[in-house]
Amino acid sequence: METIQQQLQQSGDFLTITRAHEWSLPGFDFEVTNKQSQQKSKVTVLDTGIILFEPLDRQTTKDIVLSSGVHGNETAPIEICAKLVQQLIVGELTLAERVLFLFGNPAAMNIGQRFVEENMNRLFSGGHSIDQGQGAGLINKERHRALLLENTVRDFFEQGDKCGPNRQRYHYDLHTAIRGAKYDKFAVYPHTHGAPRKKEQLQFLKACGVNTILLSNSPTTTFSYFSARQFGADAFTVELGKVRPFGENDMTNFAAVEQTLTQFISGQALNLAAYDENDFNLFVISQIIDRTHENFTLNFADDVENFTDFPVGTILAYDGDNAIKTQQPGEAIIFPNAQVAIGQRALLTVIPTSI
Ligand SMILES: O=C(O)CCC(=O)N[C@@H](CCC(=O)O)C(=O)O
Numbered sequence: 361m362e363t364i365q366q367q368l369q370q371s372g373d374f375l376t377i378t379r380a381h382e383w384s385l386p387g388f389d390f391e392v393t394n395k396q397s398q399q400k401s402k403v404t405v406l407d408t409g410i411i412l413f414e415p416l417d418r419q420t421t422k423d424i425v426l427s428s429g430v431h432g433n434e435t436a437p438i439e440i441c442a443k444l445v446q447q448l449i450v451g452e453l454t455l456a457e458r459v460l461f462l463f464g465n466p467a468a469m470n471i472g473q474r475f476v477e478e479n480m481n482r483l484f485s486g487g488h489s490i491d492q493g494q495g496a497g498l499i500n501k502e503r504h505r506a507l508l509l510e511n512t513v514r515d516f517f518e519q520g521d522k523c524g525p526n527r528q529r530y531h532y533d534l535h536t537a538i539r540g541a542k543y544d545k546f547a548v549y550p551h552t553h554g555a556p557r558k559k560e561q562l563q564f565l566k567a568c569g570v571n572t573i574l575l576s577n578s579p580t581t582t583f584s585y586f587s588a589r590q591f592g593a594d595a596f597t598v599e600l601g602k603v604r605p606f607g608e609n610d611m612t613n614f615a616a617v618e619q620t621l622t623q624f625i626s627g628q629a630l631n632l633a634a635y636d637e638n639d640f641n642l643f644v645i646s647q648i649i650d651r652t653h654e655n656f657t658l659n660f661a662d663d664v665e666n667f668t669d670f671p672v673g674t675i676l677a678y679d680g681d682n683a684i685k686t687q688q689p690g691e692a693i694i695f696p697n698a699q700v701a702i703g704q705r706a707l708l709t710v711i712p713t714s715i
């Protein structure tokens with residue numbers, strides 16, 4: 361019978377293998393040879409949904425994490441990453457840098473849901489071990505998985521330091537949003553604790569088709585903030601459109617991100633456009649509204665899009681008896697979700713800004 365390794369080497373289809381092993385998979389490694397250049401790379405499967413690519417016998421300067429499927433129903437980024445992984449395994453894509461691909465929550469993918477028991481993107485920076493309403497500690501599989509992802513990213517960046525000097529660390533955590541949006545693709549730039557925001561990163565995101573950026577100014581338990589804060593990585597949550605089931609994404613919408621990630625991984629020149637603030641829609645997060653009551657309701661329709669703004673004083677939501685209102689001109693809604701667990705973020709508001 362064909363082993364999992366043989367299956368992977370022949371098909372390159374790591375996503376199917378990952379989905380067949382929801383919570384764990386014994387590790388293994390092998391070498392691949394690029395069909396054009398004949399350059400060799402090492403492929404290491406560390407666990408289910410966790411696969412590392414390392415160039416052999418050549419210098420690297422970048423350590424790149426590409427994560428997707430931290431929310432199981434956000435399929436477009438999973439399909440984009442699965443294709444890159446496949447191309448690398450079958451030797452059709454040049455590898456110039458160390459790249460770690462993470463498919464976050466395979467069990468949630470299989471049920472077509474955001475999560476199984478708990479929203480994994482609230483479980484980083486130790487969120488996996490604190491009481492968020494259901495008890496403290498590693499009380500469910502998603503908490504174990506978040507800890508594994510944390511440890512994997514830590515090991516990846518630390519190992520990178522042994523691969524050469526002057527390294528740069530990156531983590532793009534790819535998502536799609538529940539609602540449609542006035543700006544189809546956008547990114548959250550995590551809190552930098554005073555460090556300047558990097559225009560070059562915004563230029564890179566623009567090349568990916570993402571020119572709307574939300575600047576966060578507070579710590580969070582998201583995956584991108586974890587990598588930025590713990591390891592000094594240039595890290596972003598990148599929203600690539602709207603949630604759709606597997607197979608229903610119009611992949612032509614993702615040509616720019618696919619091409620830019622391909623160039624990035626394979627060391628091709630990116631030819632980034634010069635930074636011009638007029639090319640971007642920049643917002644800063646204004647209010648973070650948590651659901652603190654059982655009866656939490658949004659005061660606008662389900663089809664109101666992300667980035668819709670409301671006049672000052674508009675009631676956006678009721679948290680129990682507390683009416684939550686817009687406070688500033690141009691204040692717009694992002695990620696509204698009345699169904700989140702009590703204690704979790706139910707809505708963000710943003711206002712236009714500049715850097
Ligand atoms: O559309 C929604 O309501 C959620 C989409 C999503 O998963 N967004 C991320 C953003 C993470 C961040 O703020 O960096 C999330 O809510 O986890």
Ligand SMILES: [Zn+2]
Pocket residue numbers: 430431434535536
């Ligand atoms: Zn998401």
